[in-house]
Amino acid sequence: MGSIVRFENVGLRYGSDGGSDGETLSDLNFALAPGAFYFLTGASGAGKTSLLRLLYLAQRPTRGVIQLFDEDVVTVPRERLPGFRRRIGVVFQDFRLIPYLSVYDNVALPLRVAGVEERDLDAPVREMLAWVGLASRSDALPATLSGGEQQRVAIARAVIGRPEILVADEPTGNVDPEMAGRLLHLFDALNRLGTTIVVATHDIHLLSRVSNAQTLRLEAGRLSDPTGALRYPPRTGA
Numbered sequence: 001m002g003s004i005v006r007f008e009n010v011g012l013r014y015g016s017d018g019g020s021d022g023e024t025l026s027d028l029n030f031a032l033a034p035g036a037f038y039f040l041t042g043a044s045g046a047g048k049t050s051l052l053r054l055l056y057l058a059q060r061p062t063r064g065v066i067q068l069f070d071e072d073v074v075t076v077p078r079e080r081l082p083g084f085r086r087r088i089g090v091v092f093q094d095f096r097l098i099p100y101l102s103v104y105d106n107v108a109l110p111l112r113v114a115g116v117e118e119r120d121l122d123a124p125v126r127e128m129l130a131w132v133g134l135a136s137r138s139d140a141l142p143a144t145l146s147g148g149e150q151q152r153v154a155i156a157r158a159v160i161g162r163p164e165i166l167v168a169d170e171p172t173g174n175v176d177p178e179m180a181g182r183l184l185h186l187f188d189a190l191n192r193l194g195t196t197i198v199v200a201t202h203d204i205h206l207l208s209r210v211s212n213a214q215t216l217r218l219e220a221g222r223l224s225d226p227t228g229a230l231r232y233p234p235r236t237g238a
């Protein structure tokens with residue numbers, strides 16, 4: 001125990017070209033503490049999305065060890081990956097809402113996939129829609145929503161299954177500062193319920209808006225540690 005995510009000597013290279021220095025991500029060594037809030041910052045192209053894709057198991061590293069929930073997820077059999085993915089909520093940079101499903105059905109989707117009975121769906125879905133301020137838009141199709149509203153649907157869908165980790169890639173990228181503040185407030189509230197949060201952003205103004213957040217910074221595929229977040233968290237129960 002002690003960490004919920006652990007990267008050891010992780011590197012990622014896309015394709016087969018490039019020499020030994022052709023990696024997109026290099027020498028990543030860090031651990032994330034359960035229940036903590038992290039911002040991942042860095043310039044465009046620094047590798048933020050790539051690191052998040054490793055974290056939510058959309059991409060395997062070229063080298064190194066990645067542990068989630070104290071298990072090695074690089075060598076784990078493929079059929080076990082969905083079980084890990086269900087424990088991680090993802091807010092994609094481009095939302096990825098299902099265009100032909102209503103707001104309600106988009107948010108209900110993870111519960112339906114997890115086999116929750118229809119009669120048990122309604123209350124949590126309506127509660128979540130109210131939480132993100134979209135109770136009155138539940139029948140709308142995504143294309144009829146504003147960018148900020150779509151972003152909130154994406155967030156509701158990511159958190160409805162009560163993931164242990166929430167990963168969000170530029171979740172305030174398309175909204176005005178007021179909406180960005182509201183979305184961060186949602187993440188903060190979720191964090192207070194115990195969810196570990198990782199938010200990638202190149203908007204450094206966001207960083208000061210969550211009082212207990214730590215910052216990880218990527219520069220050309222390597223992590224630096226402005227707030228000391230990378231120090232391995234103390235092991236409990238020692």
Ligand SMILES: Nc1ncnc2c1ncn2[C@@H]1O[C@H](COP(=O)(O)OP(=O)(O)OP(=O)(O)O)[C@@H](O)[C@H]1O
Pocket residue numbers: 014015024042043044045046047048049050051202
């Ligand atoms: N599927 C891919 N195949 C090849 N190269 C890729 C792929 N995805 C990303 N890259 C490259 O990896 C580097 C890092 O990209 P990444 O999207 O991870 O950066 P980022 O920090 O998230 O950028 P942004 O803030 O612009 O989203 C870039 O040079 C990009 O071109």
